Amino acid sequence: MARPLIVAIDGPAGAGKSSVSKILALRLNFTLVDTGAIYRCIALKASRSGVAFDDLPALQSLLDAVKVTFRMEEDKNHVFLDGEDVSAAIRTSEISLAASKVSSQPVVRNALLELQRRLALAAEHGAILEGRDIGTVVFPDADIKVFLFADPAVRAERRYEELFQKGHEKPVDQVLADQNKRDKEDTEREVAPLKPAPDAVRIDSTHLHLSEVVHQIEGLVSAKRG
């Protein structure tokens, strides 16, 4: 059986990956695999169980027992950790930083590699995977690779607005400082750092509307499908 079409969307936090991927998944009827959400689930589980982010044996046993699944409900991609809907719980600033930390551990990355591939390959029509290392490590042979980025100050503004809409207010300077910290950790880690695949199409979303980014990627999908 032919493999589903694989679309890899990588880039730093706040570049618009989640919004773009969700809209694309709905428009194309593709499965959406939010790989950051998977790392966030591990971070949440570790912090709830009091497991330190560098306690490798404890992380390994946590990974052996963890179950992460997704379900699209009313245009929202819900994330379940061991059966519990944690879609909101994984989006706090604390879990953002914790996810960046756990994701630097090779033991965590290796354990999650198969899960990410399995979720994508089970897709009926095609899969959109958003993350940091999809085009470089998870699916180096993805049909379409996009590296989505934007000016750091603009990304921090977007994140500030997102937090504000959820009822959390945090000074934009603080949002930018946290973002810089995550960017540094994500790009400088030894295993699977955030970087564009050499054959990725680079899209700078600094001055683009979501719809413009979506249209560009849809164009790539159409071209691939012939």
Ligand code: DC
């Ligand atoms: O995309 P996000 O902000 O939800 O990701 C949370 C963290 O998970 C991010 O700081 C880095 C990590 N991550 C990763 O290392 N590899 C991925 N493919 C996706 C996310």
